[in-house]
Every structure is written in C-alpha cells, then in structure tokens.
Amino acid sequence: MSTRPASLNRRREASGPFRCCRACLPIGLFVATLGAPAALVAQGTLSTQGFGYPTGGLSARALGTAGATGEFDLLSARNPAAVGDIGSAIVSVQGEPELRTVRIGEVSERSRVQRIPLVAAGLRVRNVAILASGTTLLDRSFSTRSVGSAVIDGVSVPTTDELEARGAMTEMRLAAGWAWKSLRMGAAAVAITGDNTVVRARSFADSLRFGSVRDTASVGFQGIGASFGLNWRPTDGLLLGASVRVGGGLDAVRRDTAIAKANVPGRVGLGVLYDGLAGTILAASVERVSWSAMNGLGSEASTAQDATNWSLGAEFVGGSIRRFPVFWRVGYARRDLPFLLRDEPVSERALHAGLGIPLAGEAAVVDFAVQRSQRRVTGDAASEDAWSLTAGLTIRP
Numbered sequence: 001m002s003t004r005p006a007s008l009n010r011r012r013e014a015s016g017p018f019r020c021c022r023a024c025l026p027i028g029l030f031v032a033t034l035g036a037p038a039a040l041v042a043q044g045t046l047s048t049q050g051f052g053y054p055t056g057g058l059s060a061r062a063l064g065t066a067g068a069t070g071e072f073d074l075l076s077a078r079n080p081a082a083v084g085d086i087g088s089a090i091v092s093v094q095g096e097p098e099l100r101t102v103r104i105g106e107v108s109e110r111s112r113v114q115r116i117p118l119v120a121a122g123l124r125v126r127n128v129a130i131l132a133s134g135t136t137l138l139d140r141s142f143s144t145r146s147v148g149s150a151v152i153d154g155v156s157v158p159t160t161d162e163l164e165a166r167g168a169m170t171e172m173r174l175a176a177g178w179a180w181k182s183l184r185m186g187a188a189a190v191a192i193t194g195d196n197t198v199v200r201a202r203s204f205a206d207s208l209r210f211g212s213v214r215d216t217a218s219v220g221f222q223g224i225g226a227s228f229g230l231n232w233r234p235t236d237g238l239l240l241g242a243s244v245r246v247g248g249g250l251d252a253v254r255r256d257t258a259i260a261k262a263n264v265p266g267r268v269g270l271g272v273l274y275d276g277l278a279g280t281i282l283a284a285s286v287e288r289v290s291w292s293a294m295n296g297l298g299s300e301a302s303t304a305q306d307a308t309n310w311s312l313g314a315e316f317v318g319g320s321i322r323r324f325p326v327f328w329r330v331g332y333a334r335r336d337l338p339f340l341l342r343d344e345p346v347s348e349r350a351l352h353a354g355l356g357i358p359l360a361g362e363a364a365v366v367d368f369a370v371q372r373s374q375r376r377v378t379g380d381a382a383s384e385d386a387w388s389l390t391a392g393l394t395i396r397p
Contacts, residue, residue, distance in 0.1 A: 045102045045111065045142075046346050046375045046384040050302040050339025051294065052140025055117045057171060060094050060392030063369035064354015065313025066331025068283040071241030071271030072231060075120050075394070077135040077173055078269055078287075079229035079243035080186030083122065084177030086129035087396060092120045094367075094392030102384045115139060115168075118392070129177045137192060138169040138338075150202075158205035167196035169221055184231040192223030192250060192264050223250030225264040237276025243269045247290070252297050262297035265304075265338075266290040279317035279325070286310040291338035305345055307336035313352070324361050329354035329369070341377050348375045367392045 047053040056063075057077030062070045074082040075092050096115040101108055115136060122131030144163050149156045175188035197218045204210035229243035247264030269287035291304040313331030320326060330353050337346040354369040368391050375384040 045100050045386075046341060046377065046382060047100070047337060047348075047386070048140045048142060049337070049341050049346065050140075050304060051169065051298065052138035052339075054289075054291075054307075054335075054338060055096075055115065055136045055139055057118070057135040057137070059092065059118060060367035060369050060390045061327075061329070061354065061356060063371065063390050064329030064331065064352060064356070064367065065283060065315055066311040066333035066350060066352040066371075067309075068271070068285050068311040068313030068331050068333075069273060069281065069315065070311075071229075071243060071269055071285055072239060072273050072283070074122075074129075074131065074177075075118065075133070075392075077118075077133060077171055079231065079241050079271075080131075080173075080175035080188040080227055081177050081184040081229035081231040081241070081243070083129045083131045083175045083186050083188075084179050084184045084231075086122045086124050086131065086177075089123040089397045090121070090131075090394065091397070092118070092392060092394040094118045094390055096388055096390040098386055098388035100384060100386040102382070104382050111142070113139070113141065117390075127178055131173075131175045131177075133173050133175070135171050135173070136168045137171040140168065140196075141166045150204075152210070157210065160203045160205075162199070162201045164201075165196055165198045167194060169194040173227070175227075182233045186229045188227045190225040190227055190245065190264070192221060192225070194221040195219070218254065219259070220253040221250065222253055223264040224248040225266075227267075237274055239273040239275065241269075241271040241273070241285075243267075247293055250294065250297060260297050262295060263293035265293045281315040283314070284310070284312050289338070294338075303340050303343075304338045305336065305340060307338055309333065309335040315354075321358055322361065324358035326358070327354075327356035329356070337375065341382065344377050344379065346375055346377050348373055350374070362396060364393070364395050367394065 056067055058067050058070050059073055059075035062073040062076045070076045071079045072082050074085045096117050098113045101110050117136040120131055120133035142165055146161050148159050150159050170193050172191040173188050175186060177186035197216060199216050201214045203212040225245055225247045227245040231241045233239050245267040247266045250262045250264045251258040252260040267289045271285040273283040275281045287309050289307045292306050294304050311331055311333035315327055315329045317325040318328045333350045335348045337348055350371050350373040352371050356365055356367045358365050371388045373386045
C-alpha cells in the first residue's frame with residue numbers, strides 16, 4: 001500500500017495480527033544516530049516510536065464508544081469474563097485503515113497504514129464459552145525512501161536510500177468464560193508472538209557502474225501471560241467489570257536464540273456500565289498498563305513508560321432495518337502512548353463515533369467506528385493527527 005507524503009519522502013505501511021513485528025533492535029542504533037527531526041522522519045510518526053502503537057485490542061463495536069465498553073465486550077481482548085456472552089457460536093474479523101499527518105515545525109509528512117487488528121472465533125460448550133482471538137498489541141510498520149548522493153573516488157554519485165520495517169507484536173488469546181448467579185467470570189491464556197524484517201537498501205542512478213547494496217535484519221518475539229476478569233451485576237441497570245493481565249517472560253529472538261529478555265506488560269482495568277434506560281448504554285473505563293516491563297528488550301531508543309488510559313462513551317438505538325435495531329455510538333478517550341520521544345511522553349486524545357448495522361438480523365452485523373486522534377509531545381514542536389476507520393463483520397451461525 002502506498003503513501004503520498006507532503007515532502008520528498010514516500011512511505012508504505014501495512015500490518016496485522018498475522019503480519020507481525022520486531023522493529024526496535026535492528027534499527028534502534030541506526031535511528032539513535034540521527035538528529036531528532038530525522039529520527040521522526042525515519043520512523044514516520046509519533047505513534048510508531050519504540051516498539052510501536054498500541055491499538056488497544058478493541059472490537060469495532062467497543063471502538064465506537066472509545067473503548068468505554070471494552071470491559072464488557074466479548075470480542076475485545078480485555079476482560080475474558082465477557083466471553084460468557086457468546087450464544088452458540090461467533091466469528092468476527094475487522095480491518096482498519098489509518099491516515100496520519102506528522103508535523104515537525106513547518107515540515108509535515110503524511111502516511112497511511114492498513115491493519116487487520118482483530119480476528120476471533122468462539123463457541124459455547126454447555127455452560128462454558130470459549131473464544132480464540134488474535135489482536136494487535138503493538139503496531140510498528142513503515143517504509144521510507146529518500147534521494148541523496150555519495151562521494152565515490154572523489155565523484156558525487158546520485159543515490160536512493162530505502163529503509164523498511166513491517167510487522168506488529170500480536171496477542172494470541174484463548175479465553176473461557178462462565179456464569180454463576182450475578183457474576184460472570186473468565187480466564188485466558190495469552191501468547192505474544194511477532195516477527196519483522198528490517199531492510200536497508202541503497203541503489204545508484206548509474207546502475208551500470210555501481211551495484212546496489214542491501215542489508216536485511218530479522219528479529220522475532222516470544223512471550224506468555226495470562227488474564228482474569230469479572231463482570232458483576234449488583235442491581236438491575238448496573239454492570240461492573242474488572243480485569244487483570246499478568247505478564248510472563250518476553251524474549252527477542254534471532255535464529256532461535258534469545259538475544260534480549262524482558263516481560264510482557266501487565267494490565268489492570270476497571271469499567272462501569274449503565275443500561276437502565278431503554279435503548280441506551282452509558283459506560284466508562286480506566287486502565288493501567290505496565291509498558292515499562294518491556295524495557296531492556298530493545299535499545300535505549302525504545303524506552304517505555306507505564307500508561308494510564310480512560311474513556312467515556314454511549315451507545316443508543318436509532319432506527320431499525322427489517323425490524324432489527326441500528327446502534328449509534330460516541331465516545332472520548334485520553335491515553336498515554338508507551339514509548340518516549342527524546343525522553344518526553346507522548347499523549348493521545350481521541351473522539352470516536354460508531355454505527356452498528358444488522359445485515360441478517362442478529363445472525364450478521366457490521367460495525368463501523370471512526371476515530372479522530374491528536375498525539376502530542378510535552379513541550380515539543382512535533383505533533384501528529386490521524387483519522388482511522390474500523391469496519392468489523394460479526395457472524396453468529
């Protein structure tokens with residue numbers, strides 16, 4: 001997929017849960033040698049610093065409320081207790097293109113990324129619901145191309161330099177949920193996987209006299225963890241949720257050999273949902289993610305900070321198609337991105353809106369979510385604005 005930047009550089013980006021990443025180690029030292037604006041240009045965006053952008057593991061429905069309903073959404077990779085809402089069976093997949101604009105002073109760059117951030121399938125076996133899913137934990141893919149020159153034997157020769165990295169860390173999850181009275185409980189086994197190939201290439205305008213140079217580096221990720229959750233309805237109209245992810249070891253691997261070790265980031269989340277109004281849901285959530293557990297996995301350029309994220313959202317019925325309701329959603333979120341830029345934190349504020357349309361009654365639903373994000377660095381001239389559109393198809397056979 002191509003990008004059309006505002007300057008001479010051109011970018012292409014693509015990733016998903018099964019086109020996975022490991023960007024920092026091979027190019028961390030290279031990026032660190034660049035000046036600050038150049039480092040941003042090389043990486044493409046504020047959000048792809050370090051090991052990448054945290055997509056949140058949310059379904060298109062939960063994204064419509066900015067993640068406020070994430071603790072109660074069975075497809076989102078947050079609270080395994082919500083998996084208990086599976087009827088007989090469910091299958092879901094979603095895609096998510098994003099358009100980003102990064103600005104450094106008066107210079108701006110535009111890039112596009114295409115993700116497949118979630119695939120899931122589940123079924124109910126007697127009183128237990130089981131869901132297998134793959135979601136993007138961190139997305140870091142970019143491609144840059146620049147034109148310059150090199151001096152060879154005292155002669156300046158035009159060159160074209162390319163730097164490309166593709167992939168994402170992926171969270172593979174096998175979750176089970178069950179109910180007991182007013183409680184829904186759940187547990188999940190988590191595996192972190194991913195791979196990325198980083199390529200640096202130089203070609204010359206005079207290809208008859210000079211051959212091209214190409215250097216490739218690959219790194220993989222392997223990690224494990226577990227998550228647990230509760231959803232409790234203390235009274236009609238009120239639902240409370242809590243979940244925790246416990247991180248185990250996380251290795252960076254090259255040729256089946258661990259070259260660096262850290263831990264899978266832990267997470268604690270809380271949510272509240274009110275559905276006592278006919279056709280309306282109000283929700284809020286907050287989470288704390290221990291991204292600093294990943295420090296030591298890459299170079300000093302990939303230093304992570306712990307993040308506190310919160311969101312508010314609503315869902316309401318507006319109209320119907322063939323007597324089945326159409327759902328409208330809206331939300332606001334404030335997040336801390338995990339990786340620092342020149343030792344300064346990067347924050348994100350986002351407005352969300354969404355729509356749920358029945359295609360075949362309750363048997364098939366398509367959900368859309370649009371997100372407008374502003375990402376900023378404290379006391380820095382660098383900024384990033386982004387639009388993303390998420391579309392998810394859910395089938396209940």
